[in-house]
Each structure stands twice: as structure tokens, then as C-alpha cells.
Amino acid sequence: MAERKREKSWQAGPVRIRVTLPGEPAAAPKERLTVDRIVDAAMGLMAEQGYDAVSMRSLAKALDTGPASLYAHVANKEEVDQLVLDRISAELVVPAPDPEHWDEQLRQVLRDMLALYRRHPGSARAAIGMIPSGMGALRTMEGLLAICDAGGISPQASAWFCDLAAAYVSAIAVEEAIWMQRANSTPPGAEPDHTAIDEQLRAMMEALPAAEFPLVTSMAGVMTAGDGDDRFEFGIAVLVAGLRAVSDTYR
Amino acid sequence: MAERKREKSWQAGPVRIRVTLPGEPAAAPKERLTVDRIVDAAMGLMAEQGYDAVSMRSLAKALDTGPASLYAHVANKEEVDQLVLDRISAELVVPAPDPEHWDEQLRQVLRDMLALYRRHPGSARAAIGMIPSGMGALRTMEGLLAICDAGGISPQASAWFCDLAAAYVSAIAVEEAIWMQRANSTPPGAEPDHTAIDEQLRAMMEALPAAEFPLVTSMAGVMTAGDGDDRFEFGIAVLVAGLRAVSDTYR
DNA sequence: ACCTGAACACCGTTCAAGT
DNA sequence: ACCTGAACACCGTTCAAGT
16 A cells, blocks of 8 residues: 555656665655545545545545645545545446337446446445536436437436436445445445345344234235345336336426 | 423423422423433434434433433434434325225325425435334335235335335435535425526536537436426336336236 | 443544644 | 644543442
């Protein structure tokens, strides 16, 4: 880690020569703080220890300074979150629209969005309540609109669908992130262990008074069936089928 | 407030007689701490100042004790959130299923869920990542399953739809709550001022390079159209129509 | 059994001072 | 222009001590 820092400091910027006197321990030539380095550190902390581990103070420590130094480069923690999301969303590629397969394309983009959140554990938590105004998010929107258009979906329905889909995917991602953190000692990044929690949940539902909860008790199995992917696949199937069904009434 | 406390302390529990010596200032006879009073205080703080204003410390201050005292009645902050949600969810009434109007009934329950979150500002934030295991949430599930069943929806689709719907509604509610808090000085509780934010967002989209963002720029108007209710109405229309369309493939 | 004060290990943000 | 130390006003939780 410290090794990588030193390398970079030789690559970037004007060369800074440092004379190390014989006895003196080779003090790490402190690299200048930049927005990019702050974002790098934030993503690293998130990936390793989850969203809650990212604070202005932990960030500063990771960058080997005090928290106050960060404020010369970012306005506040919210801006850090925004920047992290911008960086991440650049990874998503939306395919050119194919009118024959617009619905499968739509579902695939939603799958890719969830995969993106999963690939960057903690990022979903940062996305809560964020208005997606970064270039990456806008590119994704443009792509989604193009696919909807190719599918003959009305503009109003397409536009609102972007909202709906983003809300759904991020909600699922946040849920997963929190479960993972709760089922602790699991390293963040892996998919949450649905089966373990579901087993408990199922037992709880079955133990409910059948008179008051006839359906929940009898359907406990089906309610806790499937892993995260199964449920997500159902979710995006509902969304896209619903969009098709509703499109004409929102012209 | 101190007045109300004194009243209650005379009503409930064994009578406690307090002799006040002439010169002594009439010290408020401190009411015993209970889980209910903690939940009351939490809901009050949330309603008045939003979710972030509820901390174990602010809660303790509102109850006129130190934070440590709370831990005799609740395990931690998460349990407080859980208890608040349990309390709130008891307010939701799910109608008896009417096979003729199952889809409208479903949409109405989702509307009521959002209304519930709005009526208790901050509650949506508490719901993030919470597994709905309280009695209120389970009753709501039972009701939703009954309506789906009346509509001929397959059990697997019904079960997963409960998840999907809950995720969507709470995501919207959280979004609204955060926007409201950001558009500060607005008292929590009212609907967020969509028009103001959307005007800005629309201008931003229209200012984008048209070559790279042909659809976003040309559809800026339609993308920012409608208030929260319009968008939510679209969302639940998509959800319910999608459920109908997809039901048979999930048997 | 319930409550308390004090402490521990944290937060985000600001600001005067340094280089 | 950029960085720093120190401070301000907070967090959740624990724990020994009191009643």
C-alpha cells in the first residue's frame, strides 16, 4: 500500500527530489492530496469494510492526513459519495438498442446495475437518496430510453420507468448490503447468504397462529423460496412486463 | 410536556405519594421509563425533526435521563427503529379481498403504505434494510396474499410480489424523506416540493450535449414531469400489471 | 430490577494558523 | 493554494456503582 503510493508519486506531477541522510529513516514522500486519491481511498475502504467504515476521518487516516485536509478538495461527505457513484457508474455499458429484444435488453441492463452495486460493496448505501446527476448515470438513462424507444414504449412511460427501475435496483442492493453487514464476519462482496436467514424466517412464519395468518403460515415455504437472484429475476420480469402493459395509458 | 408526565404518573401504576417540604422546589416526579415511552419519544422526535434527530442521546434527553438508562429497556438503536415500525405498521388496514377488484385493491394498499410513511416522517429511513418481522408487517403480508389469491395470482408470484412491493414503496418513501430533509427549513411531513427540484434538473438535462444525449435532452420535459404522486401512481400501475402478466410463469 | 455518571471510541465540520 | 492541529458539538454502547 505504502509501496504503491511511492510509485505513483514518481510517475505523476513534477519530479520531487528527496535527499535522505544516512541515519534518517526514509520518510515516505507524502503524495499530494487529490480528489481522485480521495475517491480511490473511499472505494477501497467500502470494498474492504463496508459503507459504514467510510468516514471523513477514516478516509483521512487511509490517506495519512487529518480530516480537515480533505475539505480543501471536497465540500463534504455527500460529495465523496457522489464522486464514488460517478466513478462506479462509468463501468456500466448499455448496449445499442435492438428492437427485437428490447425487453431482454432492459432486463439485462438492470441485472448489470445490480452486479455493479455488488461489485462495489457499500456503493448502494451511498446511492440512497442521491439524485443521479453524474455523467455515468445520465449515460445509463440515455441508453435505457433508447431501448424503451426501440420497444415502442411511450416517452412518458420510458422516462418514469428509469426512475422506477433505479429505485428498485438500488433498494435491492441496499437490502443485500445491509444483510451482508449484519451476517457479519462475512467479507463484503460476496452475495448474502439467503438460505440461512430464510430458514429462520420460514420457521418464524410457520410458528404463527394459523387462524390469524392462514396464508403466511401455509405459504411460508414459497415466501422464503429462492435466493437473491431468483427474486431479482422475478422483480425485473414484473417491471418490464408491467411497462409493456402500461405504456399505452401513459402517452 | 412536564405537565402531561405528571398526570400519567398518577393514572398508571401504584400510587406513589410524595411529600414536598415547604421550601423545597416541587421536583418533577420522574415517570418510570418504559419501552412504550421510548417509542413515543422516538416517533415524536422523528415527526418533528426527521430521522437523523433520533439518537439514543436525544431520545434520553427527551425522556429526561441519560442514554445509558435506555439500555435497560431496549437492546440498541436498531431495536428502537424496529419498535417504531411495529407501532406504525399497526395503523395500516388491509381490506377483505374482492375478486372483482383485486388489482385496484392491491394498488390501494400500496398507496396506503406510502401514506403511512409520509404520515410518520423519518419512519421510512428506519425501515431501510429492516426485515419486516413485526406483527403489523405480517398482517399486511397476510392481507396482500389474500388479495393476490382472490385475483388468481400464483402463490410464488404473490409471495415475491410482497417483497417487491415493499422494497419499491419504502425506496420511494426514503427518497422523499431525504429530499425533504435536504430542501431544508421545510417542516417534515409535507410532501417534498417536486416542482422546484425538477425545474433545476430539467434545465441541467437540457443543457447536456445533444449529440451525446439526444433522448435525455429532448425528453427533459417528460423526464421531470409529474409530482411524487404521479410517479408513484405509474409505479404501482407497472407493478400490478406486471404481476398479472408474469403470474403464470411463476407457478 | 432499574437507573446513573463517567468513560471509550468514534462521528462531520470549522477555523485560525502555518507553509 | 494547500495543509494542519485543535476544537466544537455530536454519536452508540459499556460498565461499575448506586438505589
